[in-house]
Amino acid sequence: xxxxxxxxxPFNVPEGATVAFNCTYSNSASQSFFWYRQDCRKEPKLLMxxxxxxxxxxxxxxxxxxxxxxxxLLIRDSKLSDSATYLCVVNIVGNEKLTFxxxxxxxxxx
Amino acid sequence: EAQVTQNPRYLITVTGKKLTVTCSQxxxxxxxxxxxxxxxxxxxxxxYSMNVExxxxxxxxxxxxxxxxxxxxxxxxxxxxxxxxxxxxxxASSLYGQGAYEQYFGPGTRLTVT
Numbered sequence: 411x412x413x414x415x416x417x418x419x420p421f422n423v424p425e426g427a428t429v430a431f432n433c434t435y436s437n438s439a440s441q442s443f444f445w446y447r448q449d450c451r452k453e454p455k456l457l458m459x460x461x462x463x464x465x466x467x468x469x470x471x472x473x474x475x476x477x478x479x480x481x482x483l484l485i486r487d488s489k490l491s492d493s494a495t496y497l498c499v500v501n502i503v504g505n506e507k508l509t510f511x512x513x514x515x516x517x518x519x520x
Numbered sequence: 521e522a523q524v525t526q527n528p529r530y531l532i533t534v535t536g537k538k539l540t541v542t543c544s545q546x547x548x549x550x551x552x553x554x555x556x557x558x559x560x561x562x563x564x565x566x567x568y569s570m571n572v573e574x575x576x577x578x579x580x581x582x583x584x585x586x587x588x589x590x591x592x593x594x595x596x597x598x599x600x601x602x603x604x605x606x607x608x609x610x611x612a613s614s615l616y617g618q619g620a621y622e623q624y625f626g627p628g629t630r631l632t633v634t
Binding site: 442446451452453454455456459497501506507508510511512513 | 551555560561562563564565568570576578579610617620622623625626627628
């Protein structure tokens with residue numbers, strides 16, 4: 411089983427819609443969680459960290475479910491500029507390594 | 521402007537010809553690392569460095585070398601490149617060791633080994 415698993419998509423979503431992705435992780439010692447965004451042929455950039463209580467940044471909401479070992483990303487009122495690949499990233503306590511999921515590709519359709 | 525730079529951005533080379541990909545950051549970050557990204561496999565860490573003169577293997581270190589003689593630079597060396605090292609390479613840095621700190625990535629180096 412992969413350490414971090416994501417549905418690769420693609421998700422094709424009309425502009426203005428709400429879309430959600432999940433990401434599951436296998437190691438219960440995971441302690442830090444992030445969503446990174448990667449545009450085509452570009453470098454990944456931090457979208458948001460994921461906190462235990464859940465957190466929101468504008469149209470984006472991230473949630474963590476430790477019991478079921480998954481994190482989620484919700485995008486409301488999607489924009490054309492949200493089209494990208496979204497990477498789930500996990501860090502295990504005491505480990506200097508980040509583990510990246512393979513990404514979920516999102517395309518917003520006008 | 522705070523950034524991570526990599527050079528070259530694109531490189532086509534032949535099997536066995538030694539090459540170096542440079543990486544430099546101007547944010548005084550202690551932690552630097554190299555990743556490769558391949559379709560269906562995602563980003564995998566090659567090597568990382570917690571600080572000057574401190575380096576350690578990541579998940580896929582075979583065939584690569586690194587050095588950290590200065591805080592700002594972290595070059596990736598392929599002593600004898602092989603076609604299975606054809607990939608997209610990213611250098612990244614963060615203030616301290618990974619965990620809670622944001623990773624800043626360079627623009628990537630697309631390497632083709634024939």
